[in-house]
Amino acid sequence: MRHAVLIEDLRVRLNGKEVLKGVSLRVPEGAVTVILGPSGVGKSTLLRTINRLVELNPDASVEGRVEVLGVDAYATDPYKLRRRVGMVFQIPNPLPHLSIYWNVALAAKVCGVAKRKDELNRVVEWALRKAMLWEEVKDRLRDPPTKLSGGQQQRLCLARALAMKPKLLLLDEPTANIDVENTELIERALRDLVREDGTTVLLVTHMPDQALRVGDYVAVMYDGRVVEFGRVGEVAREPTHPFTRKLFSRLA
Amino acid sequence: MSDVVEKLEDAALAVVAGLVTVAALVPYASIIVSTFINGFKAVSAVGLWDFLTSLPPAPGSGGYGGVGPSLAGTLMLTAVSTALGVPLSLLIALLTTEFPRNPFSKLIKGLVKGLLELPTIMAGMVIYTIVVIPMGTPSVLAGALALTVVMLPYVTTYFETYLGSVPRAYREAGYAIGLSRAGVVWRVALPLVKRGVLVGSLIGVSRALGETAPLLFTLGAARYYYPSSITGPGDSISLLIYNFAMMPYPNLQSVAWGAALILLASYLVVSLAIHLCVRGVEA
Numbered sequence: 250m251r252h253a254v255l256i257e258d259l260r261v262r263l264n265g266k267e268v269l270k271g272v273s274l275r276v277p278e279g280a281v282t283v284i285l286g287p288s289g290v291g292k293s294t295l296l297r298t299i300n301r302l303v304e305l306n307p308d309a310s311v312e313g314r315v316e317v318l319g320v321d322a323y324a325t326d327p328y329k330l331r332r333r334v335g336m337v338f339q340i341p342n343p344l345p346h347l348s349i350y351w352n353v354a355l356a357a358k359v360c361g362v363a364k365r366k367d368e369l370n371r372v373v374e375w376a377l378r379k380a381m382l383w384e385e386v387k388d389r390l391r392d393p394p395t396k397l398s399g400g401q402q403q404r405l406c407l408a409r410a411l412a413m414k415p416k417l418l419l420l421d422e423p424t425a426n427i428d429v430e431n432t433e434l435i436e437r438a439l440r441d442l443v444r445e446d447g448t449t450v451l452l453v454t455h456m457p458d459q460a461l462r463v464g465d466y467v468a469v470m471y472d473g474r475v476v477e478f479g480r481v482g483e484v485a486r487e488p489t490h491p492f493t494r495k496l497f498s499r500l501a
Numbered sequence: 502m503s504d505v506v507e508k509l510e511d512a513a514l515a516v517v518a519g520l521v522t523v524a525a526l527v528p529y530a531s532i533i534v535s536t537f538i539n540g541f542k543a544v545s546a547v548g549l550w551d552f553l554t555s556l557p558p559a560p561g562s563g564g565y566g567g568v569g570p571s572l573a574g575t576l577m578l579t580a581v582s583t584a585l586g587v588p589l590s591l592l593i594a595l596l597t598t599e600f601p602r603n604p605f606s607k608l609i610k611g612l613v614k615g616l617l618e619l620p621t622i623m624a625g626m627v628i629y630t631i632v633v634i635p636m637g638t639p640s641v642l643a644g645a646l647a648l649t650v651v652m653l654p655y656v657t658t659y660f661e662t663y664l665g666s667v668p669r670a671y672r673e674a675g676y677a678i679g680l681s682r683a684g685v686v687w688r689v690a691l692p693l694v695k696r697g698v699l700v701g702s703l704i705g706v707s708r709a710l711g712e713t714a715p716l717l718f719t720l721g722a723a724r725y726y727y728p729s730s731i732t733g734p735g736d737s738i739s740l741l742i743y744n745f746a747m748m749p750y751p752n753l754q755s756v757a758w759g760a761a762l763i764l765l766a767s768y769l770v771v772s773l774a775i776h777l778c779v780r781g782v783e784a
Binding site for chain 1 (some may be wrong): 604638668669670671672673674675676677678679680681684688692693
């Protein structure tokens, strides 16, 4: 099996506190891997270590090996690395000064996916369709994103990430702040991406039911480490770690 | 019984508050009213256009005149000092907000904070020493440089506040699509605070309009001819008011009142513009 992300003995300190205490993880290519764990366990930090956003905190220190899409992430240019990895955040953050169209188009432009106007138009439509938002916004692409609902804004953020045509997509609890309908749309979009485009999806969530719905693999984090990894069905059926057992027993 | 006491206390408080308000408003209103009355006399004696364009009267001639060269000087000073001060302030604010831990950026931040405490007349003395003496003449340029020194800390502090208030989530959105640091500044931070940049610039303009002390040694008070270039001497409305108000000639004092009215009116325009912009600034 090929891997989109290879992490070995990753230790991350933020503001003097050790958040990740030796994480090892292999993220299989072309599948949805879900990272499950309680709040504050370092799930978000793990995602941010993969695209090096963690470095925006000047007090962060990263030790260990992180290989992303075949490249040593910490030996390459962070901007180039981020252009190959899409990310969706927990709180929808479309840029309020750009139109719906340019929120998506800017990402494509920065990443060199499209340059000419007609190319940009095509990528924007493609990304918005993939994010299940096209039909709702196709007649108001020049509107500011602030006119959209929270769930629509989050799908716009998904479209923005997809316009980069990323091989790897990171999502940090993307449905934690939105309603059930929007959650379903995003989950469906993620499944389609894997099936139709072979994208690797790494999804952080604290909801085990979401892991069962969209995940192929699951990594369970506890106390700054990955304590369990495997196919979602197998881990849910035969959990080995006490925390995993507790997590999935609630669903039964 | 206690009801009555409480009501008396409330009434007393209202009376005291009312008196204090009147005490604060009276001098304020008297400045505006007397400026308006006296200024209007001076301006209407020659007509608004002539007041704005003609030369001041000769001392003791008893005649009326205008503030043309001084107004031209104020416009030049404001234009040059804003053109220098605003971009420089923006650069400093970007440096200190983007690289808050860089020692150089900390040093600059400290210096700018220090300038805020500097008596404005010192700005004039410094520019006198490093610009006027080498150039051999006071000039509009030297005056504008002194004004730049005065406005820099105010405008910088304003820009810093706004740039610092750009939510982290938007910066992260920019970095996540692969923008460089410069890209995030250019495509995310600056567009988000562009109204704030406009307000900061207007605050700079309003400081440049009214400052007097930094111009005492630097500008040259040449108010009987129009400034020919920015490297030659000039005058400003504020400096004219300062000089003419202290002259023993009623006709010059009257021109000073007229100049004060012009200054007050231009302040009104700038603060109205600031007010309109601030309403649109997203906090």
